[in-house]
Amino acid sequence: MLRTHTAGSLRAAHIGQTVTLTGWVDRRRDHGGVAFIDLRDSSGIAQVVIRDEEVAHPLRSEFVLKVTGEVSERPEGNANENLPTGDIEVIATDVEVLNASAPLPFQVSTALDGQETVGEEARLKHRYLDLRRPGPAAALRLRSKANQVARRVLDEHEFVEIETPTLTRSTPEGARDFLVPARLNPGSWYALPQSPQLFKQLLMVGGMERYYQLARSYRDEDFRADRQPEFTQLDIEMSFVDQEDVIALGEQVVAELWKLIDVEIPTPIERITFADAMRLYGSDKPDLRFGNTIVELAEYFADTSFRVFQQEYVGSVVMPGGASLPRRQFDAWQDWAKSRGARGLAYVTFAEDGTLGGPVAKNLTDTERDGLAAITGAQPGDAVFFAAGKTNEARALLGAARVEIAHRTDQISDDDWAFVWVVDAPLFKPTGEDPEDVDLGNSAWTAVHHAFTSPKPEHLDTFDKDPESALSYAYDIVCNGVEMGGGSIRIHQRDVQERIFQVMGIGEEEAQEKFGFLLDAFAFGAPPHGGIAFGWDRVLQLLTKTDSIREVIAFPKSGNGYDPLTAAPAPITPEQRAEAGVDYEPEED
Amino acid sequence: MLRTHTAGSLRAAHIGQTVTLTGWVDRRRDHGGVAFIDLRDSSGIAQVVIRDEEVAHPLRSEFVLKVTGEVSERPEGNANENLPTGDIEVIATDVEVLNASAPLPFQVSTALDGQETVGEEARLKHRYLDLRRPGPAAALRLRSKANQVARRVLDEHEFVEIETPTLTRSTPEGARDFLVPARLNPGSWYALPQSPQLFKQLLMVGGMERYYQLARSYRDEDFRADRQPEFTQLDIEMSFVDQEDVIALGEQVVAELWKLIDVEIPTPIERITFADAMRLYGSDKPDLRFGNTIVELAEYFADTSFRVFQQEYVGSVVMPGGASLPRRQFDAWQDWAKSRGARGLAYVTFAEDGTLGGPVAKNLTDTERDGLAAITGAQPGDAVFFAAGKTNEARALLGAARVEIAHRTDQISDDDWAFVWVVDAPLFKPTGEDPEDVDLGNSAWTAVHHAFTSPKPEHLDTFDKDPESALSYAYDIVCNGVEMGGGSIRIHQRDVQERIFQVMGIGEEEAQEKFGFLLDAFAFGAPPHGGIAFGWDRVLQLLTKTDSIREVIAFPKSGNGYDPLTAAPAPITPEQRAEAGVDYEPEED
Known part of the structure; x- marks a missing residue:
């Protein structure tokens, strides 16, 4: 090593020693x-003290130095209690400039303590400077620790770490594949995997019993949300298990991870059914850091003469202290609702003296007004927001309002953690609900999780006769309203898999062509198996309390999958294009 | 868990207990x-004993069962000493078929002890069955253990595990890139990385100081040798280090890995210069499991009248006991040499009484004949092979002959291990030597390792004036004649990097366009750094003593990058092609 000691390790005990340090x-x-x-x-x-002015003269910020000198006690009164090395300084006897630095596009000194705001474009373009700042560096170091922790848990349970291919065949995860032309098989393309789903199932068929992988995965989606074209999953699969086994393991992983930031998570982690999550929180990713659940009012307003509430669904959520908001704030809430595609957000205020205000109140009967505080849970001084219409849409609006209210009324602290398993999701959903879905088959039904999720045992016989009622043997883990991971018990029987494909409108021939290898594998003694995958970037975003997965990725892409650092993607040459066989045309007979 | 115990864990101590097992x-x-x-x-x-004939009737090979029963002592004389569970058997009281199995394409029973030979095509197509066989399963499990061991060493040294992008810009490693069309940036393509080289250097510039990653890498090469389009590197980079530091770390990793198979590797591992490796072994990957080095004879034959030996280079290698080989075996050696592109392989035999035989002998003078045994090291009864011609070609032939001789004469045992660092390789080589090289620039010289390898300190001033003599600050680790890994101290100064590009014929503009981000990074205080990458598949092939990297990859491709299991790569639909933007044409102004 070019150094004898690291800078941060020097203490009073080193006083009198000659040391060599390297750094910036x-x-x-x-x-x-x-x-x-x-x-x-x-x-x-x-702290390095250079008394030779000529030596010190050229040294500027971010120069790389090799300094030899004696560790000395700082003069009386000059100790720095805020610095672990604050009792000492190094009196330089030799200073070598290992590399100079041009003036920086932005400052990186730790003295700024991450206070300086730097634009994201500049940070990504000069990511090698950004990573010298304390926050970004700490995020990557915590990520490495998180990998260690997860592996330690999995090693204890004798999991086998196995790498699965990334130049592979399209795996049907419901999004668009990235494609790679195969030069040696002109006209053919590999797909980058959206997850190792089929390979991990094949490993179970192969008797590996316990598999894991920190697996790079790829989805060619529009990057409007906080998404990256490539992302990492902690991917886990086990044989001869039930839902309880996978959940128990998942909880152990999560509990150990949060210990990294000194948080003890009480286990077992709470569970909620998908139906309850939608009913009470208007979301399959309920944020349980605060209460204020949605109240269903369709029954209460069953006989209402107010046209707006004559709908299949009416519900409400309380805005604590909302009665005192100025009118323009309620107007802003209307805009908020409209930006989410709703017509608006009806509301009633409850004055301290119990009188109701707001435009809705006058449309209600006396009876409706009298019981409203009690049924909605509003206290004097609160407001209540209403949504009415189609159940799913109205619930989603109230669920979003609930979260927005919590943020605006400071109900959430940085140290709040709320974990929950969402279980018993439907097996199927109507096709076309999510515009980003790439539907596999040609049917009114598509899989909520994916086509390889087992129905719950009690729905195994009936799921194809009554797809709407069938529940899946699946579980998602949600933290603070963010889905961190999810998994399921898989189908391991060929006939069940074929029936699922049928419901999804995937014909026998198509199933054989696309998934024949999996169906074949199931015919040769596939064991019962299931697993879970954690969205590792998302987990780290939560652990680091940052506001984007870009903060926990070494070299993230910006919008539209562009990398400002390397300027990837980039045009290719005609020679590359020809060589890759992109334009290959099979010769005609 | 569906089971209470694992099958292999049962012992006499369990006798009397009721257990539930699952398995095949x-x-x-x-x-x-x-x-x-x-x-x-x-x-x-x-061993499970089923007394109920009706229950037992349908059970066939590879059926998946859940069996409950009492652990009992095997009857007198029926214990099986070869089986850890051989003292007991489970008397089944309940047998549930979790899944049936169709008749298998090949047998997987452990009773066969891997003796059955199965064709590779069948193994890959049914890899999920192949992995039930003891050998293939053990290879993957050892790989997982090797990952653990490497990480343990690196964790001890406070390395940070960091993932680098795989949808990136072409990195110039000297091979062809796999390309990925970028739908959201039509007309632009990502490249899959041939290694994380540039990113790991940027991490060093970013002050991470110690980085590692088990990194998936990609090369679109012709798969004539034992290569895969995607492969894994254990990729390591350190700041403020010298060659000695990286080599010491590399040796620790290797020593810990070989302990997995109960082999103690003496460290420090031997070193040899590139020049000596070529001179003595005719290879930059010398196999040191046996001696029998090449002898240079150009001086000895300086005045020879034998035209064949009037060349810039003459050398020899001994074939122990070769004097007694029948003529047709020497003919076979001629064919072997011709298959390697040589004209043939001259030889002389040394009979027990000292007389020389073979077609060459009669062309030599008495003096040449008299001294030949002494200078070549031949003993009575040996033969000696000669090669003459261009130095590199002749040495390569003798080097290959040396290895072939060792195999044919059983000089190598399965338990022999010989490690060596090859150091002081040339920095540059003439362009066009390797047909698989993709040369970056337009010059007579290209990099031996890659464009980011530092010249040795003593060549820093002169490498561009005298490229032929410049040595690189690089090191390869070779085991049993196989290159397991290699690395170098990198360039960290912008001006040195620019001079290297100049030698390679990469103009200023091209350098800025392709590597501007790296040159820029070097301008902002890049620390001295270096690293090493192990070819992880190759390391595991050595550790498992298998004859192909395909044996240590869960789902390898067969020839030409085809996967017989999933039938990847595959044609894409016109819709996929259109969506991916493959045929995007920019609109004209």
């Missing part, structure tokens, strides 16, 4: 012809 | 109306 000039101050340099390496900072 | 019917024997089933799971085998 984090900050420089000059005082009476002496240069004081904060020398930074990954371990921390040590 | 490995073998079935019937005796006096009783079925004896070897039930297999990943832990091993337990």
Whole structure:
């Protein structure tokens, strides 16, 4: 090593020793012809004192130095209690500039403590400078620790880490595939996997029994949400298990991860059915850091003469203290609702004296008005928002309003953690609900999770006769309203898989062509199996309390999958195109 | 869990307990109306006794069972000492068929002990059955253990595990890139990385100091050799280090890995210069499991009248005991040499009485004949092979002959291990030497390792004036004649990098366009850094003593990158093609 010690490791015990440090000039101050340099390496900072003006003269921010000198006690009164190395300084006897630095596009000094705001484009373009800042560096280091923790748990349970192919055949996960032309098989293309789903199931058929992988996965989606074209899953699969086994393992992984940030998660983690999550929280990713659940009012308003509430669904959510909001704030809520595709957000205010206000109130009968506080749970001084219409849409609006209210009324602290398993989701949903879905078959029904999720045992006989009622043997884990992971018990019987394909409108021939290898595998003694995958970027975003998965990825893409650092993707040459066989035309007979 | 115990864990101590096992019917024997089933799971085998003929009747090989029964001592004389569970058997009281199995395309029973030979095509097509066989399963399990071991070493040294992008810009590693059309940036393509080279260097510039990753990498090469389009590297990079530091770490990783197979590797591992490796072994991947080095004879034959030996290079290698080979074997050696592109392989035999034989002998002078045994190291009874011509070609032929001789004369045992670092390789080689190279620039010189390898300190000033003599600050680790890994100290100074590009014929503009982000990064205080990458598949092939990297990959491709299991790659639909933007034409102004 070019150094004898790391900068951050020096203490009073080193006083009198001659050490060699390497690192970056984090900050420089000059005082009476002496240069004081904060020398930074990954371990921390040590103060270097350079008395030779000629030596000190050229040194600027982010120069890379190799400094030899004696560790000395700082003069009386100059110790820095905020710095682990604050009792000492290194009196330089030799300073070598290992590399210079041009003036920086933005400052990275730890002295700024991450306070300086830098635009994202600049950060990504100069990510190698951004990573010298304390926050971004800490996020990557925590990610590495999280990998260690997860592997330790899985090693204890004798999981086998197995890599699955990424140049493969399209796996039907419901999104668009990235494609790769196969030069040696002209006219044919590989697909990058959306998940290792089929391969991990094949590993179970192969008797590996316990598999895991931190698996790179790919989805060619529109990047409007906080998504990346490539992402990482902690992918786990087990044989001879039931839902309880996978959930128990998942909880152990999560509990150990949160210990990294000194949070003890009580286990077992709460569970909620999909139906209850939708009813009470208007979301399959309920945020349980706060209460304020949705109240269903269709029955209450069953005989109402107010046309707006004459709908299949009416529900409400309380806005604590909302009665005192100025009118323009309620107008802003209307805009908020409209931006989500709703017509608006009806509301009633409850004054401290119990009188009802807002435009809706006058449309209600006395009876409806009298019972409203009690049924909605509103206290004097609160407001209540209403949504009416189609059940799913109205619930989604109230669920979003509930979360928005919690943020605006400071009901959430940075240290709140609420975990929940969402279970008993429907097996199928009507085709076309999600515009991003790539539907596999040609049917009114498509899979909620994916085509390989087993129906719950009690629906095994009936799921194809009554797809609407069938529940899946699946479980999602949600933290603070964010889906961190999910999994299911899989189908392991060929006939069940074929019946699922039928419901989804995938004909026998198509099933054989696309998934014949899986159906064949099931015919040769496939064991019962199931698993779970954690969205690893999402998990790390939660652990680091950052606001985007881009903060926990070393080299993230910006919008539309563009990398400002390397300027990828980029045009290719005609030679590359020809060689890759992109335009191959089979010769005619 | 569906089971209470694993099959392989049962011992005499369990006698009397009621257990539930799950697993596969490995073998079935019937005796006096009783079925004896070897039930297999990943832990091993337990014998299950089914007395109910009706229950036992349908059970066939590879059926998946859940068996409940009492653990009993095997009757006197029936214990099986070869089986860890051989003292007991489970008397079934309940047998549930979890899944049936169709007749298998090939047998997988452990009873065959991997003796059955199965064609590779069948194995890959039914890889999920192949993995039930003891050998293939053990290879994947050892790979998982190797990952653990490597990570343990790196964790001890505080390395940070960081994932780098795989949808990226072409990285110039000297092979062809796989390309991915970018739908959201029509006309642009991502490249899959040939290694994380540039990103790991950027991480060093970013101050991460110690990085590692088990990194998936991609090369679109012709798969004539034992290669896969995607492969895995254990990729390591460190800042503020010298060659000695990286080599020491590399040796620790290797030593810990080989302990997995109970081999203690003496460290430090031997080193040899590239020049010596070529001179003595005719290879930059010398196999040191045996001696028998090449002898240079150009000086000895400086004045020879034998035209064949009037060349820039003459060398020899001994074939122990070769004097007694029949003529047709020497003819076969001629064919062997011709298949390698040589004209033939001259030879002389040394009879027990010292007389020389073979067609060459009569062309030599008495003096040349008299001294030949001494200078070539031949003993009575040996033969000596000669090669003469261009130095590189002749050495390569003798090097290959040396290895072939060792195999044919049984000089190598399965338990021999010989490790060596090859150091001081040339920095540049003439362009066009390797037909698989994709040369970056337009020059007579190209990089031996890659364009980011630093010259040795003593060549830093002169490498561009005298490219032929410049040595690289690089090191390859070779085991048993196989290159397992390699690395280098990198360039960290912009001006040095620019001079390297110049030698390689990469103009300033091209350098800026392709590698501007790296050159820019070097301008902002890049630290000295270096690293190493192990070809992880190759390491595992060595550790498992298998004869192909396909044996240590869960789902390998066969020739030409085809996967017989999933039939990838496959044609895409016109819709997919249109959506991916493959045929995008920019609109003209």
